[in-house]
Amino acid sequence: MNLVEKEGFSSEPSEDDFLIREVVLTHDPDGRYLDSELLLQAVEDVLCSTATADSYFQVSDPYDDATIIEVVGSEESLEQIIYKVSSEMLLKCCGDSDLHTKTMVLLQMLGKYTWDAKAVIILAALAMTCGDCWLIKQLYPYNYFAASAGMLKQFPSDLNLLGIQFKALSMLANTMVELAKCVIKYERLPMKEVHLDYNTMALTKTQIYVATYRIFKGSLEFSAQTTDFVAMNQEKCMISQTTTIAAWGLSYMVPRLRRLCNDLLKQVDSCHDQTETKQYKELSEIFSKPHNDNQEVFQMLFALKDEIPLKDCSSQAQVNIFELEEKVVLILVSTPEVLPVDQIHFLEQRTHNHHYHKKIGRNYEIVWVPFPTSDTWTILQKRNFNILSKSLPCLCIRKPWLLNSAVLKFIRQEWNYKKQYPLMVALDSQGMVSHYNAMDMVFIWGAKAFPFSTSKEKELWGEQSWSLKLLLDGVDPLLMKRVEEGSNICLYGGDDLYWTKEFTSRLDEIRAAGLNFEVIKIDDKSPSVYDPHKLIQSKKFWLRLGSMKRSILCAENTAPNHRVLKEVLWLLEMNNTSKSWVLIGNKNSEDVLKLQEMEAIECLDLFPVWKEYVGRMGLVRAIKTAFQPNLSGGP
Template sequence: MQNDILIKKLLLTHDPDGRRLDSETMLLAVGNIMFHASSIIVASNLYSASFQKNDITEIETLGCSEPVGFVITKIGKILCKCYGEGDINSRITSVFDLIGEYSWDAKVVLVLAAFAVRYGEFWQLMQLYRGNTLAALISSIKLLPCNLKPLKLQIKALSLLVKIMMDVAMYIIKFENLPLQHVELGNDVLIVTKSQIYEAAYWITRSCLACFSQVTDFTTKKHEQVYSDSTIIAAWELSSLAYRLSNICSNLRRQVDQCHQEIEKNLYEKLLNLAREEHIDNQKILTLFFSSKNYLPLKDCSTEVKVGVSELKNNIVLLLISKPQLLNPVEIFLLFQQTRDHPLNERLRESYKIVWIPLPSSDTWTEAEESSFNFLSDSLPWHAVRKPMLLTTAVVKYIREQWNYKDEPIMVALDSKGKITNYNALDMIKIWGAKAYPFSSSKEKELWQDQNLTMQLLLGDINPLLAYWVEQGKNICLYGSENLVWIQQFNDKITELKRAGLQMETIYVGNRQIGEHVKQIIARSGEINLSDPLSFSSVQFFWLRLESMRRSKLRLGKTPSSDYVLAELSALLDMDDGEEGWTVIGRGGSTDVIRLQGMQQVMEFLRENIVNLRFSCAPRNFQLDPDFVVGSCTHSYFVPSRENERLSQGTVICQECKRPMKKFVVYQP
């Protein structure tokens, strides 16, 4: 009955005004202090590994009228009064009056922080005084005990109580982070859980008051008191509080787990229903998707500015879902180039947003995954979930089951009304970049509908110089091999043909399995006379785009037997160098693209087309004519003067050897 009256008094002080505190990070900071403080005691193993973190970032606040540190100091002043001085409950009420505007999780964490400061200061002096002159002087002024062994029982009880208080606080934070504002929870379970949280907040504050008093008592005990029964009595008092809080913790854990399960179930059902409904904008679905109490769940990675889902209103949203490692660096750079560097993006920049949602491989985050996320989220040019660890289980389950996420990166496109228009727009963006806007499945089909195999398709915008050559309609020859002898011979012969009038740009692209050998060949481009070498990253871009093209075609239900472009892409991707290299020759947007294998095919084809590459009469997969004449040919063909005028601008192919014929002028008297 008395407890009920006390709880009601605390509820009268509770008047939240919307201010927010990052309670979880604050509790981790408190845990760090406790862990380090207890490192010289045998009870250090009482501390959970979850508190043993060294990477605590800035503790966020919102709407606080005064610095949180100032509030913690005020709480400390109330707690530091002698334990028997005045009525305990009156002092507890004073503490809750001071923090009435905060949520329940923030209240308990602020109280714990006030005690942690005092507790940490005490142990810091105890650890330093033997080897630090300043610490020794302060210890002597404060009359700190030199020998802690007689206080071992009391310190162990204190450490246990602190650990249990933090465990209870964690469950309060877990409850407060539930998206209760978006998903309904049964009244019965909600009422019971809240009443237990009120009780837990009271006993955490009362326990902190006792702990504060006993730490202060360490500095005032006389020698004879240290060895008296007072130490045992003090340890018993702390153990009693620990026992009571342990029972509260067990009950609260059951209640919070029950709430969590019910919320997750309801949230999953609500996500399913929202996906089937029509909306006026994307805010409802996105708010539910990032439905924790995190008031600014996203951040602009390039500026480090925290943003809410309202930032995405009226935009097409691309949700990039991957492991915390995201993609390999080359794929990231390609995606960056296709979404940021293209001139078209200047016009579309405010029309769509990319949001990175990293998901761990298992149910829990590893340190390596957290480290990878923290590094990449500070480096990317897009938006990202600020605290992906807070994503609800229902959202993760929805992504895996409804969007078929299997740990391979996907990019789900939502239109401005929140409707899913493409379950994976990643490949089409790699292929076409901003030209794929608005990134829907129908747009992907439209882009492929009239798309033939051209140099423009193969090269895209992976390199500004290549884009210029394609635009100018230049003849382009892509070639690949890992055979240095073949590459050298190929370049030597191309140089000879260029002297003879061949107008063609040649580009080395290695092969699909880009290894260290290809990298070395590109690095030695000057030595081996590569005519127009690409950078290693551009070569990687080239093959990544080809792979994306094949996946995109296959996803649309195409097969190599029914789709010529897919067949050629597959043949190119599966090309085996062997001892011979290969080439692909074409011009700009022309559909006459020829794939050749081996030196003989390449050279004979180029000799035939040395004056003016005309592909319209040539087969796309060039094969030598079985009647091809080897060696020199003596066949001649006389053209009358009138016909000679008509053919003077073209090339005459010999009917015997199938090669271009040399022109001579014969004068008849």
């Protein structure tokens, strides 16, 4: 069976089928890949921009992202391909052959590419051929250099004389770009994995072939007319009827292309909806049954449109999904901006740099899945992603804009992802969800929480008791060292500067008397009056407390009497209300003294009473002994 028969045409074609047959016979793809969507964004900025005096003075980044667009599987670079097509386009514009023949020659040149790549490459060649004239027209009223360039090209001094032609060309360019977007949307559908309704597919494919042909033909028309009026002098432009007639011809072509675009968009949307519905159902079924390994799961999640969908952020090496086999995988879902810097650092500290990480080896991986903030990835978002993806200690999706819409919908609905809050879904070695958000586990216990399941979370809380070690683990290495050594620790916080001054002055008196213990202020709102060098990373401290609160409630469902939860809620309440507070304790002891505001001042005022008992009772018990009436409800 030949290609034409495969595409579903009848053995006795009608006159309308003949063109489609001819177009299909030029199509012989060999697997090469081009990020056509990213290239089209650059083309659109050239052909469809509308410059103004204000926009001219806006400063923007140069198009450094053009360097990341490559043709995978081709010996020629993208620049070489576009140059060859643009040269052929200019040659055909000057030749005598009819427009259809010229169009077929160009289609034949790009026969090895997918339909969307063909459409975008011809538009890129058009932008390369005519873009300078187009930009001169846009900028010449506001830009001296554009006016000078127009003079060198012998444009009329008054480009408004070409207003009809430019308006017609602008309408044509915009319509061809929209048509190309429809072709891209169709080609991004995972047709190999999902079989759609035959009639819908047959009609859509037919329109894809026609749309591609019309984009090629329209590009030749655009190029020919631009070449014509560039060659004119002012006098010919004023009296010529030829260009005006040609402009009206383009104006007649545009409505036809728009109807084709609208019809194609309806068909592509129908295919997209069918595909998304079927894939969503498949994803739901995959996650509802056990597997021998996790490969089928990750094939559906990440590899529908990219055979090597992952990369190592540190080395930028490409990674296949088979490297996740037999591993626990933490899927970090977030916006392209990932997490705040302090949270990124904390995540790295609790996983890759955690002392327990060496014991586990490579039994788990973190895979970052950047989630788009809108339906379309912009060049700026892709640039941000490429920068940020080099700073994480994990794997990430290599081209997240290729993720299937059904996958994005599944993550939003089944995993309850909301773009304001990052999500870390844990999948076991069989690809089954073992925790719908293990982020808090990671922030609390780090790699020790492996395999990051809900059962492991309950187990860890069952073993956990309230202590300064639990409160400070991972927050500050030097402070944790003091805790491990058994030093007495005093943590305090609050926004009341008067209280802080009173409290620290009494601490100075106590330390001058020979009682030595570490005093740390936890606050990023104002500097510590007592010792600014002991101001620890309070954001990590409060991040850890918030994680502990959520994790306990998740592991215990509801646990109002849980000792750790009670203490955590007290501290969070102190912080939320900006009240002053104090915690005093040491090492693993659950005997942690908590005081607020004037209670703490009164406690230190009783130093002459309780200092005698510190040696044999310990600091906390000595204070409690002297301060017991107040703690039990006295004045």
